[in-house]
Amino acid sequence: MTGASAHDCDQGRWDQGRDRGQNRDGVQDLNRGGGYQGPNRGEDQYVVGMDFGTLSARALVVRTADGTPAGTAIHQYAHQVMDTELAATGEPLPPDWALQDPEDYREALRTAVPAAIRDAGIRPEQVVGIGTDFTASTVLPVLADGTPLCQLDGLKGNKHAYVKLWKHHAAQPHADRINELARVRGEPWLPRYGGKISSEWQFAKALQLLDEAPELYRRAERWIEAADWIIWQLAGHETRNACTAGYKGIRQDGKYPSREFLAALDPRFETFAAGKLDHPVSALGSRAGSLTAQAAGWTGLPEGIAVAVGNVDAHVTAPAAGAIRPGQMVAITGTSTCHVMNSPALAEVPGMCGVVDGGIVGGLWGYEAGQSAVGDIFAAFVDHSVPAGYFDEASKRGVSVHDVLSGHALRHPAGASGLIALDWLGGNRSVLVDHHLSGAIVGLTLASTAPEIYRALVEATAFGTRVIIEAFNSAGVDVAELIMAGGLLRNELFMQVYADVMRRPLGVIGTDQGPALGSAIHAAVAAGLYPDVPEAAAAMGIMHRDVFRPDPVSADVYDELYAQYVRLHDYFGRGGNEVMHQLRDLRDRVLAGQPESSNR
């Protein structure tokens, strides 16, 4: 564990939080379940935060008083992501499919939790609660008792019986149908999602199930996020959390889309929400229940400790960074970037992914926005466009190729390459909400180098973030502060460019286990150690302020470049030139063997 040093906090308020947390020894007794006895007098209390990612799950043991990490362990899923074939039968999967086996999640409880406890060197009885977060929308069909359909006799070979992972994109036609009908009918919930729901979400995937496997659709008594299903495994009964219900389930103002709307999509779909989704929704940080004897057996944790309601990896990171006040935008960077921020006010921000009441913390509107591809762009560039010399240098110096490219790029001032790029290599899911856009680079010369192009791509993603921030500001949801989290923190070029482009100092989350720490915070609240998530986040979250400060000269240069970016953004993205759509259309026609255009 290297987390201890990351907890060298530079903020007075965190120390206050710690004191408050440490002085609350009596509080948790009020909330304890069952026959659980708890830690001995004088021993530290701990919670387990568990982050279910795409390829593995991580358990993190955290001291409740101040958020200090004590031990961790990772469990790799045996089936990883099934995107080429179904493991049980070897049946090839169609394009854009991505499945998981829910037993892998249970196995993570059985292996990672005990291992993390051992790593922490504490007694299991010192643990007072467990919280979890999950990828989303990762959703599965289950019986009324929570049994996944894929575990029923005769259904192990049916691909529709498995978990559809967030990045299962085969429900795009169904999302298109939902969006078009919602637009035509003027459904009031549509603007809450920036005007479009995603093919990744619960309704699109459920409609695909109905279309392609109606018998399985019928047998699915419940359609549930893995985020909630895992809680069912821990606490023994169904719950639904406010975050996935709102962002992934189209639940707004206390209700799902109407029966009329669903019937208009397909008469058999009329009762989908009422029959397979509807359930009281639990606030984030509330107690889903107590750890069952069975789950205690799996995890080695004491029976009866608090189980927090489910949550989502990105959203749970905000409290881990102690950044949940209105105006504090947390950018969770990785293959893509997710932006989350709270506000007391409801507004319609163009292109946002969603706004949900209590979607991040209770009592505030939680906003989510995103950029489809960020780290993915840099990874693709390294895969497809970087000569061997930079790899050799990385190998010699024992650093990553990203470090080498960043280092070279940082030797020259902003603007020195003469390059500018559009960061839509994975489409645009922010203000333009158009997955069929593509990337562009302008200003290439015979002397343009890989580090220069790499930097231009980094800058383009920063301009993309600035567009999002300006959209929030224009909609009256002011972004007062930007806090960075996720995997790209380690890239110095990335961070400095973002500070310069945003023309503001960047806060940085003080842990590389943001989601697991966020889950631990929710566990501490569920266990009653803190009255609410903000109090717990103040005590256990960790953020360094002003780690990267804007250089005024670079910021001036980037103001100029940003103006160019916006001009190209609007030209290619708002109909000035439809070349990106036409290129994609031509590509699709060519690949289908029908290059003739109907409109030539």
Next chain:
Amino acid sequence: MTGASAHDCDQGRWDQGRDRGQNRDGVQDLNRGGGYQGPNRGEDQYVVGMDFGTLSARALVVRTADGTPAGTAIHQYAHQVMDTELAATGEPLPPDWALQDPEDYREALRTAVPAAIRDAGIRPEQVVGIGTDFTASTVLPVLADGTPLCQLDGLKGNKHAYVKLWKHHAAQPHADRINELARVRGEPWLPRYGGKISSEWQFAKALQLLDEAPELYRRAERWIEAADWIIWQLAGHETRNACTAGYKGIRQDGKYPSREFLAALDPRFETFAAGKLDHPVSALGSRAGSLTAQAAGWTGLPEGIAVAVGNVDAHVTAPAAGAIRPGQMVAITGTSTCHVMNSPALAEVPGMCGVVDGGIVGGLWGYEAGQSAVGDIFAAFVDHSVPAGYFDEASKRGVSVHDVLSGHALRHPAGASGLIALDWLGGNRSVLVDHHLSGAIVGLTLASTAPEIYRALVEATAFGTRVIIEAFNSAGVDVAELIMAGGLLRNELFMQVYADVMRRPLGVIGTDQGPALGSAIHAAVAAGLYPDVPEAAAAMGIMHRDVFRPDPVSADVYDELYAQYVRLHDYFGRGGNEVMHQLRDLRDRVLAGQPESSNR
């Protein structure tokens, strides 16, 4: 020599030409000089064609009857290109300078010619003439007797005393002055050069000499193309050829720019043309004189044989391809592409490099157009943007990386990548005549591969050629046929894409020694073996017709992509969006340490 197989001609007319050539045994006697005795009866006659390139000179021995190459040799210049320091002193050279040492050219006569004769296995007495071509405008200051200033005592250490190579670009400010004044005064010659003369040409480089080294300017009794200086070395007296005088010397309608114009540039420049340039201009293919005893000593060739007047590498390639009829455009591909074509009519084609009466062959208007960077783009891409895997594959298969990329790219149909590019990585010297434009790529995705981008760049250069062809057609100078020559013939992707984009079959020059063969053709005419260049080209030139035929499906796809190219071309190149100029301006300000823009 592999040339013999390249001479497998598929055209009846070439065989006729050969017969005609072989039947001309008696003609050359009329033109022989001095005490030269010539070949024995029954022996084949030969000429030497000598191509002075940027880094080396090649001598090619060619049979006069049919153009069959018999032997060749290359001489690498000892000083190559001096672009970082002056060899004589080690003095660093300023940016954009590129010098050569004229003694390297004489050394090529002394080494390459005898070696080529030996390679041919013929007796030197079988050689009846020598012809040369040169890079241009490659120009030097000399005394009235032809002595280069750099060979005078006390001037060896003066950089201005050396040859300024074609790619010496430090006279751009002087070219700008000339163009601006010519525009303001409405000089009648300006439209003959597409509206702008180049910084590479004689007047710009001379004005730089006057500005920066007035004492050397004064001592330069003649300012002469290396193309003409080498003839002076061979024949013993000064000549000037119609090609460089017209294309590089602003000589139009029998005269240079007026004294008034030159005086308006600088009073000291008033007599530049009259004093340092003016000389009777010789038609291409005419006899400059006879080989002097001294040059016979250097080359091992018989004293008194014919020496053809100087010529330029690109222009001399047209007769080598047997493609000098009006409407036959020859594209000489390499680092850049030069297009040459004859027409009986004078027209003003936007962006052409120049139109010169007799500039390619006597009696026709010779048009030249060009693309600044073509092979340079592919080379820069291979240097800066291609991962190791493709190099490994090339190494394993024993082919070039270009072959590997082309092979991968050809596996997919036109339009399948969804990419389009603008080929201005070296600026645009065709219809836009704007060296400050830059390259662009649109349509990038996370899956875009190096072969796909490589292909998009190849396609972009093809679109650039199509723009030039359409400009000629629009100006009433119809391009009836496109014949490819130069180093990129070997790239199958390049050739097929050009056939498809141009929607016409491509002819291909039947030799990889086009310039040297062209020079040999001029030597044969100068030696009196043929009455004129067209007759000699018909007998000795070599071209295969219809080697690459357009695929109609690809051609349809490229019609669509070309429409997109033209739209982007005009948007970025004609003021729709000045981003390329603004990026360059920002870059220049940043690199000068003054990023503040005056107009922000």
